Amino acid sequence: MAEVIHQVDKPADHPEPPRHKLGVLLLNLGTPEGTDYFSMRRYLKEFLSDRRVIDYNPIFWQLLLNTVILTTRPKKSGRAYHTIWNHDQNESPLKTITRDQAQQVHDILTERHGEDIVVDWAMRYGYPRTDDAIRDLQDKGCTRILLLALYPQYSAPTTATAYDHAFRTLMKLRWQPTIRTAPCYHDEPRYIDAVSESIREHLAQLDWTPEVLITSFHGLPKRYLLNGDPYHCQCAKTSRLIRERLGWSPDSVKLSFQSRFGPEEWLKPYTDELIEELAKQGVKRLAIAAPGFSADCLETLEELNVQGREAFEAAGGEHFTYIPCLNASDRGVRLIADLASRELSGWVAPAESAAAERALAMAG
Numbered sequence: 001m002a003e004v005i006h007q008v009d010k011p012a013d014h015p016e017p018p019r020h021k022l023g024v025l026l027l028n029l030g031t032p033e034g035t036d037y038f039s040m041r042r043y044l045k046e047f048l049s050d051r052r053v054i055d056y057n058p059i060f061w062q063l064l065l066n067t068v069i070l071t072t073r074p075k076k077s078g079r080a081y082h083t084i085w086n087h088d089q090n091e092s093p094l095k096t097i098t099r100d101q102a103q104q105v106h107d108i109l110t111e112r113h114g115e116d117i118v119v120d121w122a123m124r125y126g127y128p129r130t131d132d133a134i135r136d137l138q139d140k141g142c143t144r145i146l147l148l149a150l151y152p153q154y155s156a157p158t159t160a161t162a163y164d165h166a167f168r169t170l171m172k173l174r175w176q177p178t179i180r181t182a183p184c185y186h187d188e189p190r191y192i193d194a195v196s197e198s199i200r201e202h203l204a205q206l207d208w209t210p211e212v213l214i215t216s217f218h219g220l221p222k223r224y225l226l227n228g229d230p231y232h233c234q235c236a237k238t239s240r241l242i243r244e245r246l247g248w249s250p251d252s253v254k255l256s257f258q259s260r261f262g263p264e265e266w267l268k269p270y271t272d273e274l275i276e277e278l279a280k281q282g283v284k285r286l287a288i289a290a291p292g293f294s295a296d297c298l299e300t301l302e303e304l305n306v307q308g309r310e311a312f313e314a315a316g317g318e319h320f321t322y323i324p325c326l327n328a329s330d331r332g333v334r335l336i337a338d339l340a341s342r343e344l345s346g347w348v349a350p351a352e353s354a355a356a357e358r359a360l361a362m363a364g
């Protein structure tokens with residue numbers, strides 16, 4: 001209707017109405033721009049000031065954060081990031097992988113649903129910024145946007161804050177796009193299959209068989225579970241479904257939580273303690289997967305594959321393997337594209353009819 005009016009009496013200085021396109025915005029956590037003290041400090045300050053992540057009294061917390069934590073942590077974390085940094089592209093692996101995922105998801109979705117889909121990616125902390133990405137999608141004509149947080153398990157400090165952040169941008173827009181948010185996918189059969197198959201494939205390449213597989217998830221303060229966050233239960237279900245899909249016994253697949261921060265009790269068992277305990281109990285061959293991370297990052301490449309390996313070997317373990325995340329593998333990007341296609345339902349023609357339309361158009 002608006003377009004018809006414009007043809008008749010659009011004033012000369014009237015802004016051009018946008019072409020209607022669909023946006024898919026992949027959202028991930030965020031990562032520092034460099035491993036130096038100031039880059040690390042900027043990243044940690046934004047991250048650790050998020051009240052979805054740390055919900056202590058803000059006056060007390062900001063005092064502690066700015067006087068103690070941001071003095072020491074940037075150096076320590078910067079050293080850890082340096083060991084896994086993508087020096088070719090001068091960025092962290094999380095950024096490289098998320099960009100690759102978005103590029104390949106774009107290719108799959110345009111193949112399935114046509115050219116009017118724009119796929120972009122953004123971070124909750126740091127760059128590329130979520131607000132810039134939303135404005136950019138609008139500038140490209142996206143009047144409908146699907147936000148897809150790349151966290152299989154829902155938690156307030158990840159999924160909720162990613163969507164909160166996008167909504168804060170919408171609050172500032174005169175003409176808001178229509179928004180959908182993709183749900184978590186912790187028990188989605190496509191996800192369980194993709195992770196299980198990648199584990200199976202990885203283990204098949206070894207000349208040894210693990211006695212135990214640890215499925216390690218990022219931790220949370222236990223208090224968040226007690227206050228109603230479903231993350232713990234979703235991780236437990238993911239771990240069980242992977243075990244069932246692999247056909248392993250309950251004793252051979254363990255659930256654990258890593259990356260503790262601060263003195264509070266976090267979800268247990270702790271991954272570092274479990275690794276050591278297993279080695280001390282006589283387990284010699286250990287595999288670790290991190291199904292809660294859609295992309296490899298500091299917490300998997302350094303904490304699991306470096307620190308975890310060293311701890312296992314120091315406690316008497318002999319064979320250790322870290323199974324990479326789905327990343328931008330065919331399985332990984334197809335999973336994200338499938339989740340997006342499902343959530344775009346009603347906004348796009350189903351894949352088969354879009355393909356048929358293109359074939360008809362080509363046939364002339």
Ligand SMILES: C=CC1=C(C)c2cc3[nH]c(cc4nc(cc5[nH]c(cc1n2)c(C)c5CCC(=O)O)C(CCC(=O)O)=C4C)c(C)c3C=C
Pocket residue numbers: 029030031032044047053054073077092094151155157158218219220221231259261292293296297298299
């Ligand atoms: C109270 C602090 C933290 C909570 C709660 C938390 C939850 C949480 N985090 C992820 C995923 C990632 N976290 C990453 C790094 C990271 N996490 C925290 C703290 C909390 N996370 C810190 C301080 C850091 C920075 C590194 C460090 O100084 O230790 C990353 C890696 C990012 C990268 O650049 O590689 C990811 C991914 C989840 C899924 C989660 C809750 C479920």
Ligand SMILES: [Fe+2]
Pocket residue numbers: 218259
């Ligand atoms: Fe974290």
Ligand SMILES: [Fe+2]
Pocket residue numbers: 232233234236
């Ligand atoms: Fe639970």
